[in-house]
Amino acid sequence: MKKASILMMIGSVLVLGLFQFPMWNIMLGAPQYPEPLGMNIHIDGIRGMSEFDIQNIDGLNHYIGMKTLPKPEEMWEFTVFPIVVGAMAGLGILIGLLGYLGKLSYGWFLGWLVLMSILGALGMYDFNLWMTDYGTDLDPNAIMKLQNPDGTPMNYKPPLIGHKKLLNFDAYSYPRLGGYLLFLGMALTGVAFLVGKKAKN
Template sequence: MKKASILMIVGPLLLLGLYIFPLWYIILGAPQYPDPLGMNIHISGLQGVNEFDIQNIDGLNHYIGMQTLPKPEDMWEFSTFPMVIGIMVALGVLIGILGYLNKVSYKWFIGWFLLMSILGVLGMYDFNQWLVDYGTDLDPNAIMKLTNPDGTPMTYKPPLLGHVKMLNFDVTSMPATGGWLMFVGMMLTLIAGFLGWKTSKKPVKN
């Protein structure tokens, strides 16, 4: 149980990387931009990959009526997510320490993993809803009004994950360093739960 408990301590600690590294990134590439425009999505706000990327993205979006990119004070998520991550890290480390001291069973490890998974799914759903609103709620007085072949207004929702072609832009959305650290950390807690379960199945020696 001690090996499992050590993994249970290390796993949540990897989530602290979210305070340093971006969780996600979106890259926009086009022939007129030799250096693609990029946006890093941190749990506390948005940052351009390069110095003027956010400004340039907002400038492009203005022509088609998209909203300006939100500042930290514009979205409750940017103040709530850091607190949630901090609570989950502290809870996970506490569970790991208690497991090391044989005060709790492996079921608590699995419980933490399931709770973090649910929070992760809810976070991804919220992020996708923001992308939908960002790409479809367009200013009717925009300079450029583009339509689909059937005459319906064109939408500009970036992909949640993967690549899509929007006009002459190639848009790619992928996990960044913080996202991968979170994934590895969660996998370690799952392995901890599995090792704890295996340990519990071993016969007790008299």
């Protein structure tokens, strides 16, 4: 059980990597940009990969009527996410410590993993809703009004994950180091549950 508890604590500590590293990245590449434009999505805000990336992305988006990228104070998520992540990491460490001391069973490890999975799924759902609004709620007075072949307004929503062609831009959306640390931490807590279960059998 002690080995399982140590894995539980390590997994929970890895989640704290979200405070240091971005969890997601969206990259925009086009022939007129030798260096792609990119934005890293952290739990407390959006930052450009290079100094002027956010400014340049907002400038391009202005022509097609997209909103400017939100500042941390403009989205409640950037206030709530750090609290949730910190609380879940702290709870996971506490559960692991109590398991190490023999105060809790390995079943608590699975409970933490299930709760973290639900919160993560809700976070991804919310992120996708934001991108849908960002890419479809366009200013009707925009300089450029582009339409699909069927006459409907063009959708500029970036992909949740993977690649999508947006006009002459190639948009790529993938996890970054913070996201991978989160996934690894959750996987370790799953292993901790299995190790703890095996130790009791």
